[in-house]
Amino acid sequence: MRLFRGAVDTIKRVYRYEKTTGMDVGALQGVMLIFAVVLFLIDIENFRLGKYVIGIVTLVVGIVSVTAVFVIRRFQKVVLVCRIAVFLFLLLAAAILYAGANDGFSLLWYLLLPVITLVPLGMPFGAPVCIGFGLWIMAFFWTPLADILRYDYPRDYRVFYPIFYWGFCLMVVAMDIFYKNYQIRQQQNEENLENEVQEAVAGTKNLMIHSVTAISQLIDAKDRYTREHSQRVAEYSRLIADYMKGGHATGEELELIYRSGLLHDIGKIAVPDAVLNKPERLTDEEYEVMKKHTVWGREILSGLEFLPQADLGATYHHERYDGSGYPYGMHGEELPEMVRIISAADALDAMNSNRCYRKHCDRDYIIGEFRKGAGKQFDAGVAHAVVALIDGIRDEERRDKSKEK
Numbered sequence: 051m052r053l054f055r056g057a058v059d060t061i062k063r064v065y066r067y068e069k070t071t072g073m074d075v076g077a078l079q080g081v082m083l084i085f086a087v088v089l090f091l092i093d094i095e096n097f098r099l100g101k102y103v104i105g106i107v108t109l110v111v112g113i114v115s116v117t118a119v120f121v122i123r124r125f126q127k128v129v130l131v132c133r134i135a136v137f138l139f140l141l142l143a144a145a146i147l148y149a150g151a152n153d154g155f156s157l158l159w160y161l162l163l164p165v166i167t168l169v170p171l172g173m174p175f176g177a178p179v180c181i182g183f184g185l186w187i188m189a190f191f192w193t194p195l196a197d198i199l200r201y202d203y204p205r206d207y208r209v210f211y212p213i214f215y216w217g218f219c220l221m222v223v224a225m226d227i228f229y230k231n232y233q234i235r236q237q238q239n240e241e242n243l244e245n246e247v248q249e250a251v252a253g254t255k256n257l258m259i260h261s262v263t264a265i266s267q268l269i270d271a272k273d274r275y276t277r278e279h280s281q282r283v284a285e286y287s288r289l290i291a292d293y294m295k296g297g298h299a300t301g302e303e304l305e306l307i308y309r310s311g312l313l314h315d316i317g318k319i320a321v322p323d324a325v326l327n328k329p330e331r332l333t334d335e336e337y338e339v340m341k342k343h344t345v346w347g348r349e350i351l352s353g354l355e356f357l358p359q360a361d362l363g364a365t366y367h368h369e370r371y372d373g374s375g376y377p378y379g380m381h382g383e384e385l386p387e388m389v390r391i392i393s394a395a396d397a398l399d400a401m402n403s404n405r406c407y408r409k410h411c412d413r414d415y416i417i418g419e420f421r422k423g424a425g426k427q428f429d430a431g432v433a434h435a436v437v438a439l440i441d442g443i444r445d446e447e448r449r450d451k452s453k454e455k
Contacts, residue, residue, distance in 0.1 A: 150201020
């Protein structure tokens with residue numbers, strides 16, 4: 051019973067598979083071409099024996115089969131061509147059956163019907179054709195309908211032809227199910243493998259994100275005046291990038307700029323603590339050492355394949371739009387958009403945070419600095435986005451206060 055249920059489940063699975071995958075157009079064209087060649091060979095014998103009526107019918111079906119091959123290739127009208135071809139095929143079968151072409155020999159070719167229908171067309175299309183033809187043959191060979199046939203088929207021929215036909219059908223169906231089930235399992239294995247790879251990639255990505263976060267926390271822990279600075283810069287960068295894309299930035303784009311923002315100050319790991327945590331104003335020599343954190347950041351991050359473009363933020367976040375920044379004095383569109391955004395986010399957090407030499411700036415001052423620096427320190431588009439985001443936050447706070455009242 052279990053074996054029977056397994057067989058039924060397999061047949062159902064193959065049937066659904068063939069219904070969704072459709073017809074094998076290449077195999078169908080090959081079968082139809084071979085069928086046409088066989089018909090032309092039979093036709094030579096028909097005309098040689100003076101059987102012109104069946105010869106003409108066979109010739110027409112052969113020509114239609116060849117034409118169908120090119121129609122499928124040119125116009126991709128697969129279903130329509132198959133219906134026409136099957137109709138003509140069965141029409142020819144009726145003529146051959148009635149006339150007993152070549153003393154019944156021509157009808158033997160129809161034992162191949164399961165091959166030319168089930169294999170390229172699949173069970174959803176081929177099974178009804180094969181079953182219908184088999185029942186039709188049984189009706190004319192095993193019932194009194196045999197009396198209306200022009201040709202008197204031998205008794206053994208009439209008895210065994212349907213048996214051989216159904217046996218051949220079952221064999222072709224079994225082979226087709228076995229092969230298609232193998233294809234299904236291969237496809238499932240490939241999908242499972244792909245899922246495993248995606249899970250592994252996702253796991254690696256999560257590990258990478260945790261590692262990046264840990265590194266950013268290590269950077270911020272080294273500088274007691276900028277706790278969680280990298281985290282805030284990353285968040286600001288993501289907000290600005292999404293605003294500039296009209297809220298349609300992809301997750302990958304936002305993740306890329308977020309990671310780069312987290313690591314923009316990684317070069318500070320190489321800055322001596324005495325310089326990094328000095329409460330007084332830095333000397334010129336100390337300031338030159340501090341500026342080198344951009345170059346050191348590039349050296350640390352460049353070449354890391356699992357952190358693409360992360361070195362850009364670390365290297366260029368102190369460059370300015372007008373070219374007055376460091377370390378290379380790049381300007382304008384020479385700077386990647388991601389860098390222009392991170393640079394603005396870095397300045398925003400610097401103004402909005404308490405430092406050893408001053409308290410955080412109010413929002414009006416910050417907005418004024420970004421408007422004043424647009425096209426100079428900052429990309430004008432990025433500066434506009436920062437101002438719009440700050441205004442949006444302020445408007446939202448006002449609405450919340452009005453609701454409380």
